[in-house]
Amino acid sequence: MVKSDYSLGILQYIPFFYVIWSDDLLSASEISVVKKTIELDAALNVDEKNQLSRWLDRENPPADNVLKSWKHTISNSNVKLIESDTYPLTSLSQRFGNLQCDNCDFNDHLKHIEINLGIQPNHYNHLFDVEVIHHKSSNFYDSNALDTILKGPHSMAVDDFRDILNQPIFQWDVLRNKEDFRGKVLQQVQLLGDKGYGAMAFSPEYGGTGNMPAYAAIFEHLMFVDGSLAIKFGVQFGLFGGSIQKLGTKKHHDQYLTDTGKAKLLGCFAMTETGHGSNVRGIKTTATYDKKNDSIIIHTPGKNDNKEYIGNALHSTMASVFAQLIVDGKNEGVHAILVPVRDKNNTILNGITIEDNGYKLGLNGVDNGKIWFNQVAVPRENLLNKYGEIRDDGTYFSAIKNPNKRFFTMLGTLVGGRICVAKGGVGGAKMALTIAVKHALNRRQFNDSVKVQEDLIMDYPTHQLRLTPAIASAYIYHVTLEEMMKRYSDDSQPDKRKIETQVAGLKSIITWFANDTIQECREACGGKGYLLENRIADLKGDVDIFTTFEGDNNVLLQLAAKGVLSDFKAEFNSAGFTSVLKLLRSQLADKLSTINPIYSNKVDKEHLYNPKFHRHAFNYRTRRLTYTLAMRIRSYIKKGIPSYQAFLKVQTHLLALGKAYSVELAYEIYNEFCASVTDKKHKILLDKLGTLYALHQLHADTGWFLEQGYFSGTKSKAIRQRVERLSTELRPHVEVLVDGFGIPEHCITAPIAK
Amino acid sequence: MVKSDYSLGILQYIPFFYVIWSDDLLSASEISVVKKTIELDAALNVDEKNQLSRWLDRENPPADNVLKSWKHTISNSNVKLIESDTYPLTSLSQRFGNLQCDNCDFNDHLKHIEINLGIQPNHYNHLFDVEVIHHKSSNFYDSNALDTILKGPHSMAVDDFRDILNQPIFQWDVLRNKEDFRGKVLQQVQLLGDKGYGAMAFSPEYGGTGNMPAYAAIFEHLMFVDGSLAIKFGVQFGLFGGSIQKLGTKKHHDQYLTDTGKAKLLGCFAMTETGHGSNVRGIKTTATYDKKNDSIIIHTPGKNDNKEYIGNALHSTMASVFAQLIVDGKNEGVHAILVPVRDKNNTILNGITIEDNGYKLGLNGVDNGKIWFNQVAVPRENLLNKYGEIRDDGTYFSAIKNPNKRFFTMLGTLVGGRICVAKGGVGGAKMALTIAVKHALNRRQFNDSVKVQEDLIMDYPTHQLRLTPAIASAYIYHVTLEEMMKRYSDDSQPDKRKIETQVAGLKSIITWFANDTIQECREACGGKGYLLENRIADLKGDVDIFTTFEGDNNVLLQLAAKGVLSDFKAEFNSAGFTSVLKLLRSQLADKLSTINPIYSNKVDKEHLYNPKFHRHAFNYRTRRLTYTLAMRIRSYIKKGIPSYQAFLKVQTHLLALGKAYSVELAYEIYNEFCASVTDKKHKILLDKLGTLYALHQLHADTGWFLEQGYFSGTKSKAIRQRVERLSTELRPHVEVLVDGFGIPEHCITAPIAK
Structure with a gap:
């Protein structure tokens, strides 16, 4: 005693x-x-x-x-x-x-x-x-239970796929020479095609299961092997295959889809041009219908009008080419046409020039190239004619009369790719976090002179703060993208405009999150994180471009904001702003409640941890930004400033709204998801991750909330402290949390993660 | 009419x-x-x-x-x-x-x-x-005038050096194989050694000019050629050469310095160990004096105690090895000893094992390796004995009795390297900004339907906002580092403790700035920025590690904060906290004036652009953070929490203080510099850059200022608007500003910058 x-x-x-x-x-x-x-x-x-x-x-x-x-x-x-x-x-x-x-x-x-x-x-x-x-980790929670929750309905498909990734060909290796690297990645893609994974999203008659969400889950797993594999896989099956599936009709499906899914027919997706990165509608390649020969002539008019950065360009035998379709002298807008580019001996066909894009910051296992067409003729039936066709009498016909609407309907079918890119980003972030956390649970540095051993770096508050909110975010974004993919794949809801807009915003914030997280992990692993063998370096180089391709993030965020402004009723990605303006004129009224000072000073834990508070704050931000943005635009327009210029002047405001809306959306989806989790024990942990995400996000934009008087200074400080505290509280469970990502052991080859 | x-x-x-x-x-x-x-x-x-x-x-x-x-x-x-x-x-x-x-x-x-x-x-x-x-740029200002101002006293040296960089060997190229790349970089280093640039910082009797600041200016220019060249050059001449120059005595200088400066003697700087990245005092390699044979035995005790990440390790014939010096059974602390590692035929000597670190995210032209020593004997005179020596009678002697002080005196002599790393970061940022701006002045994207051509992307407000504050920051940090190097090299001020602390903080914020900027430039150039040929990709990979080497930024910021806490009177980078605490006990009084609400609401342009306002705000932040930090630590200590733990608990607060102090310092130095500029016309432009930097920094931390009540919401908004407005105002001069960095034409090989 x-x-x-x-x-x-x-x-x-x-x-x-x-x-x-x-x-x-x-x-x-x-x-x-x-x-x-x-x-x-x-x-x-x-x-x-x-x-x-x-x-x-x-x-x-x-x-x-x-x-x-x-x-x-x-x-x-x-x-x-x-x-x-x-x-x-x-x-x-x-x-x-x-x-x-x-x-x-x-x-x-x-x-x-x-x-x-x-x-x-x-x-x-x-x-x-x-x-x-001292134990490095608590085993109070179970990583398998978390993994099961995250896998959701894809459990079986994912488990099988994880086993496949144990085959020797998926072993990570350094391949500096791009030809060697591309050769290996091609083999990997062919193997996956052979095993039926390429066709997954196609319907059963073409070798698939018609399960796009499961395809996306598989896609994310490819990031654990190598970013180049994920992207080449996505180009072959998602973009090239997807264009045939979604823009073509039965004749195209019957002729090409089975071979495409098996990677027997290699193809590329030739949309972007050197002169026109983000502005697809402005592409210059022409597809002119030649009535006499009943063929379509594909042509690159100017030196900078070549197709640029086309993945799979050096291995493809066929390209899905986006071009201005000209029928009887009239430009009917952008359409996709299948154009053979190589013969059976892999020789480039006449009239086609393909150049290697050379070495890149990452993804050197993907063969990106430039393509020029010099009056290349293809049969009329090569036009992917689901939304617009050339009839036997040589006239153009489309069921969608409005050319704008036609264009965006075509592009809209390809939004699945954008979700996949975001999923790839989350996969990269999960991988980097897993490595960084395992390293931080091995590595000791400095110490109290009293203690025998140096502290684990995971025990530093700064280290907890740099990794834990990112882990929480990875959970939130995983759940968000699963839900978006589910909604996108739901054929009972044909109007996808709202989902497209939402995906545009989410892709932006999530790929930026992925890059920031991978960078933080690199630094958290110190010099060790810089070595290729520890995998974070490659992730960094590979994921970097995710902020740019499938839509530049800054452009996408503006689209998202315009969607919010028009309440998703306008053609969200139209370059014109008229429809938005029309709506603005009618619906402008500040529905915002004024903020009660007691509320803005409330700092008790119950309040700060309450999802109602988070949702109110996120929603307040979105509404407030929408209102003030609309007021600014209206005021410019009233003074006679052209709408294009008015939107240019509020660009930074648009970006802020796009981000705010996307964060709110992700949190809403995650919250609903948590409510549906039946495993009570792990639900508590998942809820805590949601709280950390919300407070972390509010803290990141605390300047804005303070400016608005929505937070008092005291409340802002309290939120910051809660973020730190939650990060520390989760410290014992941090290993279970990253193990919950379910990355297979055989993929985690980094020596520092052993 | x-x-x-x-x-x-x-x-x-x-x-x-x-x-x-x-x-x-x-x-x-x-x-x-x-x-x-x-x-x-x-x-x-x-x-x-x-x-x-x-x-x-x-x-x-x-x-x-x-x-x-x-x-x-x-x-x-x-x-x-x-x-x-x-x-x-x-x-x-x-x-x-x-x-x-x-x-x-x-x-x-x-x-x-x-x-x-x-x-x-x-x-x-x-x-x-x-x-x-329409003109893309204004020629109201003159880039040569800006370049002249930035070159300062090094004008002649720099101009000569820029010509040297036009030699074919400095032509940029893709070299994927590390052996090829390292071979080329070695040749470049040897050429520079031959031309006398390696010895620049040494005294004339060893082939130099004793001009460390000019050496640093040259060093920054190497970043325009290639990051690997800069780092290998820095290792050979700055670290290896610097250790001989600063830790050795005349016998070492006479024997080695001339050959080192000419790169005839290649050497490496073997300090860091696998098990001890940031904790140099805890390194395990031993240097035991063997009295019988009058030699020192260098030994790696454990598997993870090897030297790690040692640049030049695969080319060196000698290493400057940091080890625990044991004389007569007593550990006298860390000392540096010159250890031959290869013979004349380049064969590794007995007892020494060197392993290649392999491929890295960047800097693959630098041969980093691990080194193990197995009972390697070197003569006693190989001890670099300026601060501690073994006398003829076999006893240890040092004029600095306190082992802590001795250790930090030795390390302190190497602070020049830390300034160089920060300068390298600024050089990388300048290069990326130059490429991104020139691209943005060529590239058009989207447009108003009325106009004939699409807009230049430099005309987008978002683009101005992402690049212009970074350009301003590059000017501010250039000037700051020039001044710090001047102070560091001023031998009339022997006590460098304060400068060391300041450099620790500046190196952190500047290398982070460099990474953020290069990333922003990569994204601003879209897919083109991702291609190696456009140079930003390499810069990104190379500069990344600058946040970690020569001191991890998070560790350095904490050192800087402890320096501020102790008013630079304590051993700033001591692991013990006693001296800081002693000072805290005596000097704690909140000297902060309360904030006048009229002041926190002041939003007119005169006020917001006034350096007095910026300095007051920066100073307020530093003092406030110092005071609250000290109060927190004291309160923990009073409750009996050990000081090590108390400091751990306030880690994030320490980081905030370290950053705040560094920003204040940079702005102060820049302001003083501007006051001394005699070219009145360009002084106006430089002043405007200072204003943009200050407002941008205040805006970045506006949450904190709002929390404190230092800013009202209105003021915070006004500052944000001013940052946007200044970025737009500088749009016509943006090309002159990047040309003012003075990067030679022949170094800007990026096709997108043509």
Whole structure:
């Protein structure tokens, strides 16, 4: 028994009180939890209760020398803190209070405090000089359970696929020479085609399962092998195959789809031109119908009008070429035409010039090239004619009369690719986080001179803060993209305009998140993160371009914002702004409630952790930005400034709205998802990740909320502290969280992650 | 003459009024400039003055239909806007007001408004339907003048060096195979050694000029050729050569320095160990004095105690090895010893194992390796003995008795390397910005349907905002590092502790700035930025590691913060905190003035552009963070929390202070520098860059200033608007600004920058 003047009843509480006060850990509302518990503890007499209550007065906290005496008493006991105990602080306290009672039951009151305040060993183990039996991670949660939740309906497909990735050909290796690298990636793609993975999103008659969401889950897994593989796979099956599937008709499907899915017919997706990166409507390649020969002539008019950056260009035998279709002298707008580019001997066909794009920052296993066409004739039936065709009499026909609408309907069918790019980004971030966390749980650096070994770098608050919110975000974005893919693939909802707009915004914030996270992981691994063998370097180079391709992020965010402005009723990615303006004129009214100062000053934990608060804040931001943006544009227009110029002037405002809306959307989707999780134990953990994501996002934009008076200074500070605190609270579970991503062991080849 | 009801006097002012009101361009104080000018314009009669004054009432601005009629009148005139005019708006207005008077003098009053309000064509050319004779850039300022200012005293050395870089061996090329790449970089280093550039910082008797600042300027230029060259050059001459020069004594200088400077003796700097990245004091390699044989035995005790990431390891014949020096059984702390590692035939010597680190994210032209020593004996005189030696009688002696102080004195002599790394980062950022700006002045994307050609992407506000503050920052950091190098090299100030601390912080914020900027430039160039040929990709890979080597940024920032806490009086980079705490105890008093609400609401241009405001804000932040940090630490200590743990708990606060201090320091140095610039014309431009930097920095941390009540919401918004506005104002000069970096034409090989 510890020698002290305190009664046994009080003694049990001393470690708790020491933890509470020495670390300023608890807010007023949390102290009331302790107070209530003490009142209910029948083992305490009135004097003891009074004494303990006196130590819970925030206005008059225990003096420093009292705290020191508590610490001294604890240190001089023989009690050890055992982190692997289910309730380590309760266990320590009871043994501390009464050494005789080694086998007695837990004091439920202490347990209650420990659970309800979420006190974790890493909150207090540094406070005790007593020996700490240290474990790197807690096994309270189960990574398999998390993985199962994330896999959702694709569990079987994903598990099978993970096994496939154990084949030797998927072993990671350094291949510096691009021809060697491309050769290997081609083999990998062919193997996957052979196994049926290329056709997955096609219908069963062409070898698939018609399951686009499962295809996307597979696609993400390719990032764990290599970014080049993911992209080449996406080009062959998603873009080239997808263009035939979605823009072509049965004759094209029958002729090409099976071979495409098996990678027997290699193809590329020739949309972008050197002169026209983000402006697809402005492409210059022409496809002129030659009535006499019933063929279409594909032609590159100017030197800079070549197709640019076309993946698979050096291996393809066919290209899906986007060009201005000219029929009978009239430009009918952009259409896709299948153009053979190589013969069976892999020789480039007449009239076609293909140039290698050369070495890139990443993705050097993808053969990107430039393509020029010099009056290349293809049969009329090569026009992918689902949305527009040339009839037998040589006239053009489309069921969609409005050329704008036709164009965006065609592009809209390809939005699945944009979701996949975002998923690839999340996959890259998960991989980098897994490596960085495992490294941080091995690596020790510096130390307290008292301790025998240096600290794990995962125990540094700065390290927790740089990795943990990113882990939470990866969970949120995984769930968000799963849901978007589900909605996109739901054929009962044919109008995809809203989803397209939402995906435009989400792709932007998620690919930026992926890049930031991979960079943070690189730095968190120090020099080791810089070595190719540790994989983060390649991820960095590969994922970098995700912010640019399938739509430049800045352009996409503006599209998303215009969608919000028009309440998703206008052609979201139209270059004209008329429809948006029409809507603005009618619907402008500031529905925003004014902010109650009590609300903007509210800082208690219940409020800050409440999803209602997060949703209100996110929604307030979106609405406020929409309103002020609309007012600004309207004011410019009223003064006679052309709408194009008016939109140019509010560009930064558009970007802010696009981001704000996307974050709100992701959080809403994640929240709904959590509500549907039936595994109660892990739901708590998932909810906590949602809270961390929300607070982290609010903190990142706290300047704006403060400007608006939505946050007081105190509230802003409280949010920052909560982000730090949550990151620390999750420290024991950080390994389970990254293991929950389900990246197969055989893919994690990084020596520092061993 | 334009048909209108307005008198000629009024007509001249119409374009100005249209610009002012249609774009909400002017604040209250700016309108008063216009008002005053009108009052002074003797050509106007009273009625005209009254009419014009009525149009200057912010409470009651001209109605929208009045604005529209102005626009209509201007559009229907035959007057063209000629941007190349010195005062384009004045010129337009006069021709508009009176077509007869093509050759009359400028109306000084209009000129006065145009100059004093800083109205630029890109503020208003979109407002007119009149044809705009468009120039990509203004030549009002002179890039050579800026270059001359930046070169400062190194003008001759730098100009000569730029010519040297035109030699074919410095031509940029893709070398994927590391052996080829390393071979080329070695040749480059040898050529530079041969030409005398390696020895530059050494004294004349060893082939140098003793000019460390000029050496650093040269070093930065190497980044324009290739990052690997810069780093290998730095390792050979700065680190290996520097260790001999600064830690050795005359016998070492005489024997090695000349050959080192000529790259005839290749050496490496073997400090870091696998197990101890940032914690140099904890390295495990031992150097045990063997009295019997009068030699020192170098030994790697454990598998992970090898030297790691050592540049030049595969080419070196000698290593400067940092090891725990043990004399007569006593560990005297870390010392450097020269250890031959290869013989004349380039064969690795007995007892030494060297392994290639393999491929990296960047810098693959640098041969990094791991080194193990197995009981390797070297003569006693190989100890670099300036600060500690083994005497003839076999006893250890050092004039610096305190081992801590001895250690940090030795490390401190190497701080020049840290400045060079930061300079390299700025060089990389300059290069990327130059390429991105030149691309943005060539590349057109999207357009107004009315216009013939698509807009230059440099004309997008978002593009201006992503590149222009970075250009300003590059100027500020260039000047800051020049000054720090000057102070560091000033031998009349032997106590470098404060400079070391300052450099620790500056290196962190500047290398992060460099990485962010290069990334922004990559994205700003779209897919083109991803191609190696356009150079940004390599810069990204190379500069990435600058945040980690020569001190991890997070560790360095904490050192900087501890320096600020202790008022630079303690051993800044000591792992112990005692000295800091001692100081804290004595000096804690909040000297901060309370913030006047009028001040926190002040938003007029004079105030926001005033350096006094910026300095006050930066200084307030540093002091406030210092005070609150000190209070937190003291409170933890008082409660009995060990100081090591207390510092751990405030880690994020330390980082914030380190950054805040560094930004303040950079701005102070830049301000002083501008005050000394004698070229009045370009001083205005440099001042504007300083303003943009300051406002951009304040905006980036606006959440904090709002939290503190230092900014009101209105002020925060006003600052954001000013950052956007300044970025647009600088648009015409953006090419001159990047040309002012002085990167030689022959180094800018990127096709997109042509």
